[in-house]
Amino acid sequence: MRHTFFCIDGHTAGNPVRLVAGGAPLLKGATMSERRQDFLARFDWIRTALCFEPRGHDMMSGGFLYPPVDPANDIGILFIETSGCLPMCGHGTIGIITFGLEHGLIQPAVPGRLKVEVPAGTIEIAYQTQGAKVTSVRITNVPSYVAARGIAVEVEDIGALSVDVAYGGNYYAIVEPQGAYTGLDDLGAARIVALSQRVREAVRTQFEPVHPLDPTIRGVSHVLWTDQPKHDGADGRNAVFYGDKAIDRSPCGTGTSARLAHLAAQGKLGVGDTFVHESYICSRFIGRVEQAVTLGDQPAIIPSIEGSAVATGFNTIWIDRDDPFWAGFQV
Ligand code: PYC
Secondary structure (H helix, E strand, O other), X not given: OEEEEEEXXXXXXXXXXXXXXXXXXOOOOOOHHHHHHHHHHHOHHHHHHHHOEOOOOOOOEEEEEEOOOOOOOOEEEEEEEOOEOOOOOHHHHHHHHXXXXXXXXXXXXXXXXXXXXXXXXXXXXXXXXXXXXXXXXXEEOOOEEEEEEEEEEEEOOOEEEEEEEEEOOOEEEEEOOEOOEOOHHHHOHHHHHHHHHHHHHHHHHHOOOEOOOOOOOEOEEEEEEEEOOOOOOOXXXXXXXXXXXXXXXXXXXXXXXHHHHHHHHOXXXXXXXXXXXXXXXXXXXXXXXXXXXXXXXXXXXXXXXEEOEEEEEEEEEEXXXXXXXXXXXXX
16 A cells, blocks of 8 residues: 655755645644644654655654634644654744745735644744745744753763753753853764753653643753854854754754743843844854743743745655555664
8 A cells, every 4th residue: 555745845944844745634633733633643654654764864854734723824734753743843834834835835815924823823924935936934933931940960971061941832951051061063963962862861850841821732852052153143053953863954943932032031132132043054043032921820922033945846755555664764
């Protein structure tokens, strides 16, 4: 038996995005969060088959378009990634919206603007075009906040670290330069991956954040290492670890949102301030603190992130049940 998925592949600021434009399963649920739970229960093999080797790789990420649950919105997105089905993915949204608009899969009610349902909530999009190309996408994201400060961890090969946890659509362990952590280039990619695995595990043994309004969103999934910017015009650089071995090639939309909430909570950013974030490979997103709000009883901000994406081609992917690796594998 063979399943066929028609995909538009590309990248946002260097990180892969696979928009699965044909083959999305019908999902049950009155919200995208409930549809996410249904997908995880019944269709997670589609995610592993499309994201893991041999059809994907450690960084693979993407999503499906769905009709919105609320007709006042334009579209729904369900994200898939090596790490699971994220509640929200910033680089994925920028790519999916770009490819969806460029290929006529998304029809905006108001040109230049979209309301998009994702499992973490409803986000707003403002986009610019030049001819048939989408040249920039700004996401006004879900409320973002700091969930914990100063979690002390002892990590093999780097020693004692103090870690904060912030939410920007996923929960991030945030590590600022301190002690033996002197900057990203001093660590190098292989060590960032190895240390991030340990930091995430050490934080998880002490603290499990739970979203104030949606208890299905819980737990630290990503690690964000902060650093000074490398180039003029940027305000900071990061390396974001996700899945088991990935470093985000983009500055990470939900990571940038979490970092904006983190800096706002420290009094280093206020409403209206922008923060140009460089990724590990020095691609950029422009973050901005849009609004101060509350989330449950937590002080929070509404951040926005702007970036752009490039489609690299169509990809018709078969998952053949006779293939010994039909559901994908990880090493
Ligand atoms: O851009 O939000 C993001 C993201 C999450 C994981 C990888 N990228």
